[in-house]
Structures are given as structure tokens and as C-alpha cells.
Amino acid sequence: MKRYEKFAAEIAELVRSGVLAPGEKVPSVRHASRTYGISPSTVFQAYYLLESRGLIVARARSGYFVREHAQRSLPEPDIGATQAHTTDVDVSELVFSVLGSLKDPNTVAFGSAFPSPDLFPLQRLARSMAQSVRDMPAHAVIADMTEGNPNLRRQIALRYMVSGVMLPLEELVITTGAMEALNLCLQCVTQPGDLVAIESPAFYATLQVLERLKLKAVEIPVHPREGIDLDSLARSLEQLPIKACWFMSSLQNPLGASMNEAKKRGLYELLQRHQVPLIEDDVYAELYFGTQPPKPVKSFDRDGLVMHCGSFSKCLAPGYRVGWVAGGRYAEQISRLKLMTTISPSVPAQAALADYLQHGGYDRHLRKLRHALETQQASMLASAARHFPASTRVTRPSGGYFLWFEFPEQVDSLQLFQLALAQGISLAPGPIFSATRRFGNCARLNYGHPWSAQSEQAMAVLGRIIESF
Amino acid sequence: MKRYEKFAAEIAELVRSGVLAPGEKVPSVRHASRTYGISPSTVFQAYYLLESRGLIVARARSGYFVREHAQRSLPEPDIGATQAHTTDVDVSELVFSVLGSLKDPNTVAFGSAFPSPDLFPLQRLARSMAQSVRDMPAHAVIADMTEGNPNLRRQIALRYMVSGVMLPLEELVITTGAMEALNLCLQCVTQPGDLVAIESPAFYATLQVLERLKLKAVEIPVHPREGIDLDSLARSLEQLPIKACWFMSSLQNPLGASMNEAKKRGLYELLQRHQVPLIEDDVYAELYFGTQPPKPVKSFDRDGLVMHCGSFSKCLAPGYRVGWVAGGRYAEQISRLKLMTTISPSVPAQAALADYLQHGGYDRHLRKLRHALETQQASMLASAARHFPASTRVTRPSGGYFLWFEFPEQVDSLQLFQLALAQGISLAPGPIFSATRRFGNCARLNYGHPWSAQSEQAMAVLGRIIESF
Numbered sequence: 061m062k063r064y065e066k067f068a069a070e071i072a073e074l075v076r077s078g079v080l081a082p083g084e085k086v087p088s089v090r091h092a093s094r095t096y097g098i099s100p101s102t103v104f105q106a107y108y109l110l111e112s113r114g115l116i117v118a119r120a121r122s123g124y125f126v127r128e129h130a131q132r133s134l135p136e137p138d139i140g141a142t143q144a145h146t147t148d149v150d151v152s153e154l155v156f157s158v159l160g161s162l163k164d165p166n167t168v169a170f171g172s173a174f175p176s177p178d179l180f181p182l183q184r185l186a187r188s189m190a191q192s193v194r195d196m197p198a199h200a201v202i203a204d205m206t207e208g209n210p211n212l213r214r215q216i217a218l219r220y221m222v223s224g225v226m227l228p229l230e231e232l233v234i235t236t237g238a239m240e241a242l243n244l245c246l247q248c249v250t251q252p253g254d255l256v257a258i259e260s261p262a263f264y265a266t267l268q269v270l271e272r273l274k275l276k277a278v279e280i281p282v283h284p285r286e287g288i289d290l291d292s293l294a295r296s297l298e299q300l301p302i303k304a305c306w307f308m309s310s311l312q313n314p315l316g317a318s319m320n321e322a323k324k325r326g327l328y329e330l331l332q333r334h335q336v337p338l339i340e341d342d343v344y345a346e347l348y349f350g351t352q353p354p355k356p357v358k359s360f361d362r363d364g365l366v367m368h369c370g371s372f373s374k375c376l377a378p379g380y381r382v383g384w385v386a387g388g389r390y391a392e393q394i395s396r397l398k399l400m401t402t403i404s405p406s407v408p409a410q411a412a413l414a415d416y417l418q419h420g421g422y423d424r425h426l427r428k429l430r431h432a433l434e435t436q437q438a439s440m441l442a443s444a445a446r447h448f449p450a451s452t453r454v455t456r457p458s459g460g461y462f463l464w465f466e467f468p469e470q471v472d473s474l475q476l477f478q479l480a481l482a483q484g485i486s487l488a489p490g491p492i493f494s495a496t497r498r499f500g501n502c503a504r505l506n507y508g509h510p511w512s513a514q515s516e517q518a519m520a521v522l523g524r525i526i527e528s529f
Numbered sequence: 530m531k532r533y534e535k536f537a538a539e540i541a542e543l544v545r546s547g548v549l550a551p552g553e554k555v556p557s558v559r560h561a562s563r564t565y566g567i568s569p570s571t572v573f574q575a576y577y578l579l580e581s582r583g584l585i586v587a588r589a590r591s592g593y594f595v596r597e598h599a600q601r602s603l604p605e606p607d608i609g610a611t612q613a614h615t616t617d618v619d620v621s622e623l624v625f626s627v628l629g630s631l632k633d634p635n636t637v638a639f640g641s642a643f644p645s646p647d648l649f650p651l652q653r654l655a656r657s658m659a660q661s662v663r664d665m666p667a668h669a670v671i672a673d674m675t676e677g678n679p680n681l682r683r684q685i686a687l688r689y690m691v692s693g694v695m696l697p698l699e700e701l702v703i704t705t706g707a708m709e710a711l712n713l714c715l716q717c718v719t720q721p722g723d724l725v726a727i728e729s730p731a732f733y734a735t736l737q738v739l740e741r742l743k744l745k746a747v748e749i750p751v752h753p754r755e756g757i758d759l760d761s762l763a764r765s766l767e768q769l770p771i772k773a774c775w776f777m778s779s780l781q782n783p784l785g786a787s788m789n790e791a792k793k794r795g796l797y798e799l800l801q802r803h804q805v806p807l808i809e810d811d812v813y814a815e816l817y818f819g820t821q822p823p824k825p826v827k828s829f830d831r832d833g834l835v836m837h838c839g840s841f842s843k844c845l846a847p848g849y850r851v852g853w854v855a856g857g858r859y860a861e862q863i864s865r866l867k868l869m870t871t872i873s874p875s876v877p878a879q880a881a882l883a884d885y886l887q888h889g890g891y892d893r894h895l896r897k898l899r900h901a902l903e904t905q906q907a908s909m910l911a912s913a914a915r916h917f918p919a920s921t922r923v924t925r926p927s928g929g930y931f932l933w934f935e936f937p938e939q940v941d942s943l944q945l946f947q948l949a950l951a952q953g954i955s956l957a958p959g960p961i962f963s964a965t966r967r968f969g970n971c972a973r974l975n976y977g978h979p980w981s982a983q984s985e986q987a988m989a990v991l992g993r994i995i996e997s998f
Binding site for chain 2: 186194204252381382400403
């Protein structure tokens, strides 16, 4: 990261955390240059970047100011007061009807689970793929099925190392995306009928997988900024025979909440005392906006209790279907389950990713991707402030590509979903994120596509539908 | 197929079916030319081909004769007298210890589940891959996850059509290899504790999957040439609440048995009467030696009761991990289960296979592959006749790359497996093919690798170990 990018990221962090409030003046170029020991032109470049990303605005002869919408102008949702629930899960039909609606390529894809593929270096990946399959020794197409591509394993372990987690290579199991990893982890530590603690709201696939495996959900409330309510979890662990937890500790889907390090450590200590394994779903790990990658709970794991699941699907190569789990004490059993389920993810796809990680400029791509997403978030927040009722609440996540909206109480988001779809706009209605069909007046909107006049117009249409309730 | 190849295949078929016995003279060139209306040079080319494949041998001034080992010289195993069993399955540990032994690349891989990767057109596939990823539109990497690559679906359906099965495209679900397809089919029609009819001996992964899903096996005896014992199956269907059958109707693993068409039709009618779904595992479908592809049971399916599972792993692209199921009435449910399990097989791998199927010369490759396997089978049979005790029995399958040996009773194949491994030779011992650990004196040997002096020597070593019992 260049010096001006680093400085821009620091200022952006101040804005995000509210240190610099909307309308507030940012340090003058001269002041910043002197205070932080950087050249005026570096400060200028940083401010120019922040302006292009919609975070600050220049006013003639007065300098730069934080834009009104740069900090949330709609308040945060209020989740978390409720108690934990234990429920049979039955949400799949609803989810599939929502997903089915996403097939039309002309729909404005606010309901999508992926960012725009245009944000990924697909042509550079194609080069890595072409070269890998050409150079692959014949025996590798069979040998690499059992253990995975050795270079890919090494590259992934290296990235753990750089982010501060020393991972024995044996812990790594390469899977057909994180989805398979999560499925296998769950099967590894549960039996049908068991209780599993999940977040509320939760990623809908979590609910579907629980339903499929006949597991019962204990829904633990998630604070929209700080993540899992640890007190609620502690009570549930005391009172219920919970067999596993499935949590996203950073950039939780759909809320975007990230637990801070102290809280992550606290979560680990709590689970460690109860000897309840954690399935840590960390597929958005690379999409943080700040300067520091968030540490996973896995980084505190002393006894292999945490199964840390990752993937390239959301940050590099959707469709390649390569993910992994750092499986702790369960790694060998997970690996065996994998051999009995799909045998292996695609060997050429693994080789292509290994080559790309080694030579393709992954970190450069990630910096670009994060900037794009951060800009798009600002655009959607600004647009929401313009078009949605003032009583709407919205999250302001420090990464990822989802916003979670809480609309006025009378808004029925399933009905909103239908009405919006009729106008060519998709969204993810709140009830698909809950085993108990809560969040009836909420919705998740995807800002992972470059912001356009069409997006702006779609937000205006949504605003009008919401007003009509 | 050229005229001389066709004629060679016809003669080979006569040898295989025993019409032309070992030592018997094949028609003279002049006679054949006149009788079949082909030129003498065509006959000569055909005989030359058959000689090179070890099926016939020229004797000076006398013409061509069927080689002694060309027809089985060891008798067939005797399986099938026993009654059907119902058993909890618990074989995984044993299977994994056997599979673990295959990792050493210096081992003679008679225990392997795959043919040699050198038999596959990997460089041509690499070209298809390079081109596909280069030309792939960005939106496809996400869109193709839900439904699969449209061209691949079409190419697979075309192959069904050519082999006489008219398949509505909606029935096709593309999966991460046949292994995922089989898993999903089973989950689609069973609950933990249910009874599933399987073959005895059965592919060991079948046993592992049943074990994992907590299903009970009803083992139906398989005749080494004719396949499933229909009477035994009929009795089991009468007496037991069987929820599904999982059978390989052609080139069954490990016996190589293929049911004839009448029997396949009979199997379908039986299952149709009981309304018990068939999971038809047909991964060796393309590896038949004769001139006609065997028809699947699916070709008789009138009401969507048959889930027909196929794959490119054994005949074209191991490691690409692309398979499929023609799911009949269960297709939509299977597709949903897939979305909840792995979401999708690798999109680039799908595109590469689609391109190869359309432009790569698949049928030409398959003809070459079948010839190679047939020759290698002859070599292993001849070698077994030379080195194994005369009381050994062996199958003589009309395709695939496995032989099933039944050794004298005192031979303990698990011990044989350990002793052989110490000498750098792997094999698949009989008990891993049975939920009840039967077949203690049997083993499956893979002839999928080009026959070499090392193979011959390994057979001699095996022979000595077997004699030592």
C-alpha cells in the first residue's frame, strides 16, 4: 500500500468510527503534512482519493469536509434484546423461492449473494489456469485429489502465517468451496437432533444446512456492530446441551458485524471452558475496509477446538469452487468425510489458484476490491438516506458488500420483495435469515455492483414501495 | 471406427463370448474376405491389430489362432448362493487404511481405483480449458453455478440421445463427480435407519456412504458375469421395507458384471411394481469392449424412478470432478440438495469439458482407451494364469479395468494385502467390498496401467505370496 493510500485509509477509519463526524472539517493539508510527517502532495493525493470515494468533499477556499452521508445518516438497527431460541428449522422453501428470483440477468441484483464478477481478475486467473493445466504432470490429476494441490495448501498456510496464525499444514483440508467445508464440519461434530448455536439473523444457507441435517437451531442475537451477544451465548451454553457453534466473527452475513479482538478471545475462552467446538465461517475475511485484517477466533485456538472455514469465492474466484477448512483436532475426520462426499474439489481449479496466489498479485487485487466496495457502500448509504423513510435504520459495516435495513414496522419485507421484483429489483427479505421467521420488516441489500444511474433509480423505486406500506 | 477396427472388434467379441475357444483357428484371410465381403488387406489389418492386443497369435504356414489366455484360463468365481443380508455398515476404517497405502507413487498400483492418467488426453483437455476460461463471459462464473454450464448440459444430453435415451434437459443435475451425485440421490430418497439394497460384493464407497448416512445395507448377491440376482432381490423387496436400490447394472465394480438388456428391463419392472427408486451408478458406461454400448436401466424408465449417475472421471478427466445425474422425478430435489451441499462443481472445469465434448474428439479417444484396456486385461489374465495357483478363479469382464480374483480358501486377502505392500505392491482386498466382511480370500486388481516388466514381476511376487498361505 502506498503512503497516500495508507493515510487515506486512516482518515476513512476516523470517519467510519465517528471520530470525524459528518460535516466536520478534515485536517488541512498543511496541518496534516506537519502532524503526520508526510509531504503535502501525499496528503493531497489521499484527500483526492477520499473525495473520489465519496467520503469527503472539497469546499471552495475552506478545505475538505466529511460528507453528510459518509457517516451513517440513518440510525443503526436495534437487534439483540430477545432471548435465544431453540427451533426446528424449516426455511428452505422460502429461500429457494427468493434465489429463484435472481436468475433474470436484467434484475437489479440487490438480492444477490455475490459481488459483481467484474470486480475480479478473471483474465489474470484464466492465464494462471491455462499455464497450470498445460504444465500439470499427468499423475497429479489423480494424486492431488486425496490431499489437495500441495502448492495451494502451502500458499493458504502462508497467508495464515502472514495474518498471524501459525497453522500446521496437516490441519488444512481443501474443499469444494466453503459451503462444503461448513457442511463437513457440522457433520463431523453433530448427530441428527443435536442443538447448534447460530446467529440471529444468520446467513440463510446456515439455516438450510441445519434443516437438511435435522439439527435444531439455538439462535443467539447479534449486535449489528459488535457481533454475537456473549452473555446470551453463555446462558445458552449453561442451560442447553449445545454440540457446536456456527458463527461469523468478522463481517457477519447479513449484519456485517465484526467482533473486536477482546471479544473474540472471550468467545474462545467461553467455548473452551465448555469444550464446545466452533465452526468459524470467515468467507468475508479479505473484504475489510480498514488498514488491519481482522484476526479470526482461530488465532486464539490452543487446543484445536476451532474449525476455520475460508474460500476464494467472495474475494477472487467465484465459480472456481475452491475453499478450505483449518480443521483443528477434527481435520482428519473432516478429510475422510470429504473423500466420501465429493472426493475432491476440481484439481485444475486448485492448480490455477495456487499459481495465481504465487504470481498473480493477489494483494494488489484485494486492495482494489476493498476500495471499490467501500465506495459502493458510501453510494448506497447516501442513496438510502435520499430515498428511504427517515425512520429506516441501516448498518454501516466495516467491510463486505451487504447493508441490512430495518424499515418501519408496518413494512412486510416478503411483500416488499414481491412488489420490488415486479419492478425488476431483487432483495433478500429478512425472514430468510431466521429459523423463527423474524425480521419481517428487514432486508439485506447487496452493494457489490458498481454504482450506476440504474442503482440510484432502483433505490428510488424501493423507497416509494416502502412509503406505500 | 474404420472397417478393419470394426471387424477386429467383432472377432474379439467372438473370442470373449467363447464362440472362438482358446487354441482355435480364426477364419483364414481368404475365407474371411469372401464371407464378410471385405478386402483381404482389411482382414489382415484386423488380425494384425488383434495380434498386437494379444488376442490371437500367428503360427507359421497355419494362419492365426486364439491365444490360450485370450479366453479365461482360470475359472470364474462362484458368488451368489448366499441369501441377502441386512447389516449396519462399519467398513470405513478398513477402507481408509487400504486407500492410505496407495499414496506411495513407487507402489505397483494394482489397488488403485483409477486407470493410468497417461491413458487420458490431458493436453487436449488443457487446450479446451485454456480457451474456455479465456472466452468465458464474466457473468457466467456466477450464473453457471446454479444450473451448470448450459453447453455441457446439452452435450451430455446429446450423448444420452445417441445411446438411445431421450432425456429432458431438466432432469440433468451437474455435480462434483459421480460421488456427489450418488450421495445426493441417496439423501433424496432415504432417512437415517432406512434399508438400502446394494450389491455383494459392492464398491467400497457405497458402503462408506451408507455408513456415513446411517443407512442399513441389504446385500444382494451379484453373479460375476450376469449381475444382480433378481430372484434374491425380488424376495428382499417382498419381505423388507427397502427404500432404494444402489446398483451398477453395467461393468459392476468390483466384479465387472453386466446385466443383459432383458435383465435390465426385468429389474426396472420389478422396481416399478414396488415403486422403489433405483440409483443407477454407471460410471464405467463408456469402458465397454464390444461394439455396442450397454444400455442403462434408465433407458427403460417410464416414470422417473431411475436416477442415472455418470461421470468423466474414469474415462476422460479424472481430477476435474465433474459428474451428473439424470434424476428422473427427483431431479429438482437433488438440485436443491446440491445447492445446500457444495453449491456447484467448478465452473471452469465444466466449460472445459463442454468444449472438449464438442470439439476434442471424445469418441476417438474412447476407442483408443477401450483398446488399451482390453489389451491390458489380456496381459493381466495371461500373467495370472502363469503365476497364480491353478485353483485361483478370476472374472473376465467385458470392459472396465478391474479383475476380481478368488484365491484358494486358506488365503487371507487382508494378510496378502499387508505382505504385498511390504514388497511395494498394492491391491484391494475382498473384505472392503462387503458390509459383512465377506470375500476374505478375494481381491480386486487394477489393470488400468500399461502392462510392463514391472507389472509382470509384481504378479510373480503376488503368486509366491499366495502360494505361501
